[in-house]
Amino acid sequence: MNILVCLKQILDPEIPAREFRVDPARREAERGNANLVTNVFCENALETALQFRETLGDAKITVLSFGAATAEDSLRKALAMKADAAALVINDKTPNPDPLTVAQVLAAAIHKLGSFDLVIVGREAGDWGAGQTAGLLAEELKIPCVSFVDRIEAMNGGLRFKRQTDSGWEVLEAQTPVVVSITNDEHNVPRIPKVRDVMMSYRQPLTQWTLSDLGYEIEDDKYYQVVDLSIPQKESRCEFVTGDTLDERVESLARRITEVTSAL
Amino acid sequence: MNDVVICLLSPASFDRAAQGLAGAGRRLAEELGSQLKAIVLSPQSPAIAAEVAQVIDKVIVVDQGEYQPESALSALADVCRQLSPVAVLFGNDTYSQEVTPRLAYRLDGAAVGDVVEVTVHQQALRVSRQVYGGKAQATIELKRTPAVLWTRSRSFAPAPRLSEPGEITELSLDIPADIRTRIVERKRESQSEQRLEEARVIVSGGRGIGGPEPFNDELKPLAELMGAQLAASRAACDAGWVPPTFQVGQTGKKVTPDLYLAIAITGASQHMAGISEAKNIAAINTDPDAPIFKHCRFGIVEDYRKVVPLLRQKLIALQNSQR
Numbered sequence: 001m002n003i004l005v006c007l008k009q010i011l012d013p014e015i016p017a018r019e020f021r022v023d024p025a026r027r028e029a030e031r032g033n034a035n036l037v038t039n040v041f042c043e044n045a046l047e048t049a050l051q052f053r054e055t056l057g058d059a060k061i062t063v064l065s066f067g068a069a070t071a072e073d074s075l076r077k078a079l080a081m082k083a084d085a086a087a088l089v090i091n092d093k094t095p096n097p098d099p100l101t102v103a104q105v106l107a108a109a110i111h112k113l114g115s116f117d118l119v120i121v122g123r124e125a126g127d128w129g130a131g132q133t134a135g136l137l138a139e140e141l142k143i144p145c146v147s148f149v150d151r152i153e154a155m156n157g158g159l160r161f162k163r164q165t166d167s168g169w170e171v172l173e174a175q176t177p178v179v180v181s182i183t184n185d186e187h188n189v190p191r192i193p194k195v196r197d198v199m200m201s202y203r204q205p206l207t208q209w210t211l212s213d214l215g216y217e218i219e220d221d222k223y224y225q226v227v228d229l230s231i232p233q234k235e236s237r238c239e240f241v242t243g244d245t246l247d248e249r250v251e252s253l254a255r256r257i258t259e260v261t262s263a264l
Numbered sequence: 265m266n267d268v269v270i271c272l273l274s275p276a277s278f279d280r281a282a283q284g285l286a287g288a289g290r291r292l293a294e295e296l297g298s299q300l301k302a303i304v305l306s307p308q309s310p311a312i313a314a315e316v317a318q319v320i321d322k323v324i325v326v327d328q329g330e331y332q333p334e335s336a337l338s339a340l341a342d343v344c345r346q347l348s349p350v351a352v353l354f355g356n357d358t359y360s361q362e363v364t365p366r367l368a369y370r371l372d373g374a375a376v377g378d379v380v381e382v383t384v385h386q387q388a389l390r391v392s393r394q395v396y397g398g399k400a401q402a403t404i405e406l407k408r409t410p411a412v413l414w415t416r417s418r419s420f421a422p423a424p425r426l427s428e429p430g431e432i433t434e435l436s437l438d439i440p441a442d443i444r445t446r447i448v449e450r451k452r453e454s455q456s457e458q459r460l461e462e463a464r465v466i467v468s469g470g471r472g473i474g475g476p477e478p479f480n481d482e483l484k485p486l487a488e489l490m491g492a493q494l495a496a497s498r499a500a501c502d503a504g505w506v507p508p509t510f511q512v513g514q515t516g517k518k519v520t521p522d523l524y525l526a527i528a529i530t531g532a533s534q535h536m537a538g539i540s541e542a543k544n545i546a547a548i549n550t551d552p553d554a555p556i557f558k559h560c561r562f563g564i565v566e567d568y569r570k571v572v573p574l575l576r577q578k579l580i581a582l583q584n585s586q587r
Binding site: 144150 | 333334357358361362363364365366369370374375376377378390394395396397399400401402403404405406407408442443444445446447448449450451452453459460461464465490491498501502503504508509514515517522523525532533534544546547548552555557558559560561562563564565566570571574575578579581582583586
């Protein structure tokens with residue numbers, strides 16, 4: 001089975017809010033001292049693929065990224081986690097391409113890489129979080145899509161997915177090829193690669209393409225345009241409940257809770 | 265034509281989230297001077313359409329049987345092509361989230377998710393949403409029509425009732441069954457029949473709770489006492505203390521309760537992204553500098569293990585005294 005996992009490199013979402021700045025003119029976050037990391041849902045996606053490969057025995061996992069040249073680091077890490085092959089489409093055009101552009105570029109790269117039974121992406125990214133790659137990529141590839149998957153199993157003539165819903169979970173059966181988006185659960189926490197594998201990953205081949213290698217030209221603002229990016233100002237007005245003893249403070253907390261909830 | 269259309273997928277009732285969606289749709293339709301229509305795909309009860317018609321000019325009921333991703337998408341695309349709307353609005357349930365980008369693609373439109381505001385700016389639609397895990401807010405102008413949006417629908421005010429209910433049409437579509445994907449099992453795992461997104465009061469626990477037992481022994485009875493639903497931060501869900509359906513935050517549910525009581529939750533921005541539309545936030549936390557307090561109406565700096573048992577007693581006493 002041929003599996004493709006898409007990875008996005010993003011600004012570390014764990015940076016504290018007080019260090020987070022935006023450039024309102026460029027409508028982009030400022031890099032500052034933040035690290036660049038692989039989006040965690042993409043790592044959940046890769047982990048799910050790796051576990052699925054372990055159950056199959058025979059499958060090839062290719063990782064693909066569309067991003068800045070630095071996204072090579074995300075792909076090297078994926079190789080260290082034991083993906084089989086990696087390809088990067090370098091985006092030297094626009095820092096925040098719209099979801100349709102991303103899906104079209106990934107689809108063009110996928111066609112160039114070969115054919116895949118299963119295309120796996122994270123459910124959304126920790127930066128812009130549009131959550132559209134799986135759906136739009138499925139449409140570009142003209143194949144079906146299953147969202148919010150946390151487990152993949154093989155079955156006779158197809159695949160079986162468990163996915164999370166509002167109120168619980170569902171099981172879906174699907175024919176290949178299919179696109180799935182992966183969400184996190186306790187079973188797909190990304191593995192930490194071994195140091196030796198990290199070093200080895202730098203000796204492995206990594207395909208690099210430019211947009212013109214794919215014959216793709218980015219057209220600005222064809223889908224949507226970010227017209228404003230700002231940090232909302234929150235005033236802190238927390239009233240800490242008062243009292244001489246814990247008993248009095250909790251009593252006052254209970255009163256505040258009752259006020260708010262009985263006013264409903 | 266520039267109708268505004270709202271879509272309800274397998275609705276079990278015309279709940280607060282659906283009412284908020286209708287409200288958002290109505291305000292947009294008024295701004296555009298257009299009609300508000302609703303597509304109700306496979307309602308679980310025939311009474312729902314009648315309720316929807318109280319606030320919507322025209323209700324189109326399509327019975328496609330139980331939701332299946334590919335055929336629901338084909339059905340929606342079919343009806344939308346006939347209506348050629350300027351905007352198609354959805355709520356934030358799983359099915360709506362999965363269908364919106366693909367529907368936008370099929371209609372040559374553009375999609376945006378997790379929308380909290382929709383405005384018209386020189387004939388173009390602009391929407392607001394949080395980005396960077398709730399650290400920033402973006403305004404996005406859609407460059408294609410229709411705009412296909414899924415919204416944090418419960419945060420919008422409900423639509424006013426019409427003087428005359430809207431017209432209800434039943435539509436049967438000739439959509440061939442698509443067997444490439446099939447939902448074969450549906451399992452509810454939530455604590456009650458109510459969705460977390462619908463809850464008016466939420467009691468939520470974080471990493472500081474320390475294990476599954478306190479969720480069951482301390483937080484659950486407190487939630488029951490308050491008529492609240494139980495929720496959790498990502499850390500508590502990832503640790504397996506509670507099911508993933510409990511998760512609130514950027515990567516979990518986006519909730520809009522009137523009171524969100526955060527217990528042993530630091531309040532990282534990823535968590536706050538899920539509760540930014542909550543009316544009141546309160547917290548119990550040992551750390552006075554925890555970011556959660558920056559978003560709180562009220563709170564207490566104390567170990568929850570000391571507070572919660574006492575709080576239950578106090579709430580019972582208050583409830584008894586009010587009877």
